[in-house]
Amino acid sequence: MSRRIVLIRAVNLGGTGRLAMAQWRELAESLGARDVSTYIASGNMVCTPPADTEAFDRAMERAVEQTFGFFREVISRSREEVVAALEAHPFEVIEPKYSYLSFLTAVPASEAIAKARGLQTGEDRWEVIGRELHLRYANGAGRPQLKEAALGRALGVAGTARNLNTVRKLIELAL
Template identity: 70%
Template sequence: MSSRIHLLRAVNVGGATLPMAELRALAESLGAANVRTYIASGNLLCDPPGDPAEFDRALERAVEDRFGFFREVISRSRDELVAARAAHPFEVLEPKYSYVTFLTDAPAPENVAAARRFATGDDRWEVVGREMHIRYIGGAGRPQMKDASIGRALGVPGTARNLNSVDKLIELSR
């Protein structure tokens, strides 16, 4: 088993309540070891049994069975998180205003081109491999760009974490 960071999309927002203690218990019931969570936004660190992608799908099913809603689970190794953080292409004005959106797959080039049609104001985004990097000029709560529309145009689900959270997850995964 090797350690992974599992990121659940959109939990504890919009009525999709998932207590982190129950998420840890679900992961353990699926055979994961060294299970821990970071803040209440769906960040799970553990050593999954077997193939990480199979564990991600099993965790998705377990969350849906237990809580009645589906949420994608996107996992990365510590090295992949470090590489994604290092690839952030924008000047970091405030770490809480800069994000990495971890995507299920790299979007097709034509989808990236379609997403480029949306105005961004002073906000910026760029796809690097399986991640979309974002820098909001005034924070995610007041975006100048249509981030949800851009995400839909990319055609692959993802879940975003600000650089403070990415840095903490890297630290916790040592």
């Protein structure tokens, strides 16, 4: 089994969903993952999970909920999938910290994408390519014109976003 990039949505943001990275690593190891490492405190992990990666992701979700009392989606991709998503990024990268990849739990329905196109985004841009939502914020994610939560609701699938600096670092760590 090859190494995977494992992400958990919405932890350690504004005092909600507190999850220490040491505990995140311990949960993965308790479920059979090897070579586990984390990167920054926002739920980024690289590991070699057991053979059934989908079952591992769902087991991680259950373990977080049982241990910490909150549910968060766990989304993983192979290194190759993340490299392909980064290479497919459709926007000019002016500032890597203003450009994001949001890894989705599933491919959004074409009707949902069409509905989301009606949202006001100002100068911010987005595009769905497969299971990834590509974002570019004109003034950074801290001052978005696009409301990512509204976009996620319109698309009908959960996701977790990382800026391109973080994506590149996770690709490097997954070697």
